[in-house]
Amino acid sequence: MELESFSQRLLNPFRGVQRVMRYGAAEAVTLDGHQWDIYVSNDELLEGLDCRQPVLVSDIRFGRWSPDKGLKRGPLYPSADFRRMERVGAALYEALVSLHDQPVFPFKDRYELWLLDGAGLPLALLASVLRAEEMELDLPLQWQPGLDLNGGLPVPECVELGKALAEQVNALAGERPRAAWCCREPDGSGVVLAGINLPKDRLGQRWKERDFPAFFLGQAAGHGEQAREQVRLRKEFHAWLAPCLLLWPGWDRESRRWLETQARSRAEAVDRWHRLYPEEVDASMVQAARVEAMLRRAQPRAPQEQRPTLLSTFYIELDQDLSDPV
Secondary structure, eight states: OOEEEEEETTTTTOOOEEEEEETTEEEEEEEESSEEEEEEEEEGGGGSSOSOOOOOOOOEEEEEEETTTTTOOOOOOOOOHHHHHHHHHHHHHHHHHHHTSOOOOOOOOOOEEEEEEETTTTEEEEEEEEEEEGGSOOOOOOOOOOOOSSSHHHHSHHHHHHHHHHHHHHHHSSSOOOEEEEETTSSSSSEEEEEEOOOOOTTEEEEEEGSOOOOGBBOOOOOHHHHHHHHHHHHHHHTTTHHHHTTTTTTOHHHHHHHHHHHHTTTHHHHHHHGGGGOOHHHHHHHHHHHHHHHHHOOOOOOOOOOOOOOOGGSSSSOOOOSSSS
């Protein structure tokens, strides 16, 4: 068995990344670079099956590990299958302890699903996968803002920003939206491999790097008040999302510097994700945000007002423990 490590984006919208380490049937996953959940699947159940399509098998939770708290084991079961799965999980755990903070997690989700604008060019990134066989053609073609109530904006402004931007983006996609799966190349270009509501003559088309919008979200070309409103909405959205966007290694230094400046107002988000930032243009900006987050955690928290959420359960990461700050 070979150890594999990689990163993958959480999308629609871009709301974070997950780092993954795999060894055989064992997998360790983190969303913040600090707390890891380790699972082992019973891969012997796949013997003799046609596995060209994904097949779900039972698994065990080996445990949860972090550098400061160590390993908290999952349930133990007295069975031969469990002992075999335990050995694989233990081998992955040893590798995780040694490599968890090393730069060995390249982004491998190079197959991207883009919602297209009226001209048939990339408008908004909807999904990404690791392998071509994982590309799905039965997906909703709608961009979602994903704003929650802790986004650093007052709640009414947060809600209105998300609604206005979603309406604008999805209107640009048209009444019968189209999307294309493309494979991104090292030079930033992409080749269309499959599509949803896409004419067959578009397959094989190559997009240049400049055809892909900055920060995974584009806008219509134009002038006047409508164009200025488009620019304003996207700028506010990207400023809100800045702590998350800093996780992506593809930005130039000028863009990263702007994101760091915007992220300063969301100290707790920066503190959560800073371990996964590929670089820092202004390390003092990130450090100041982390210090502010530490001071906030030291203060007694007032009872939170019960508010409705904008997110469906799809956006709740299953291993997130909000009561246990890192």
